Amino acid sequence: MKERLKLDDAEAFLKIGFHGYKHGGWGLPQNLNKAKKFINKAAKLGSIDAHFMLARAYIRGEDVEQDYEKGLYHSYLAAMGGHERGRHNLGLMNKELSNGNINHAMKHFMIAASCGYDVSMKEVGEGYKNGHVTKDEYAITLRAYKDSRDKMKSKERDKAEAEVRINEALGIGMTESESNTN
Secondary structure, eight states: OHHHHHTTOHHHHHHIIIIIIITTOTTOOOOHHHHHHHHHHHHHTTOHHHHHHHHHHHHHTSSSOOOHHHHHHHHHHHHHTTOHHHHHHHHHHHHHHOTTOOHHHHHHHHHHHHTTOHHHHHHHHHHHHTTSSOHHHHHHHHHHHHHHHHHHOSHHHHHHHHHHHHHHHHTTTOOHHHHHHO
């Protein structure tokens, strides 16, 4: 891992920051300041997972001062990098800010659902029921969702999904909005 850090490997910085210093793993002492430093470095190096973690932390005010704008910024970077939960969070934030016009939020949910994200597919279904998503948009998103899920099927994927379900049941790695929907 030290060699990977020397090479500015974003995922190494993320792992040391999150699993090591934040949670005291791998024999490292828990040190929130070092955890933040490593996770921020991972984000600067382009880790979409680090951006997602930072977004969640700023939105919740978890281990940092709550800052909705920074949360939105990091969610945007995570989503643009292809992080489906980051995209979903953009939808949630847009839904909260929509003042009755949730079309933008639905677009984020449709993109995340097209990548196979279950929670977003549920939001698209609700959007369809409430008249915010057209029948064609719903059908296209549902087909893309099913195609994505079919392509991802494997023993590894099934194992990862089981781990996500366990983490979601424990409230680990989710935004408050996500945990409230489960």
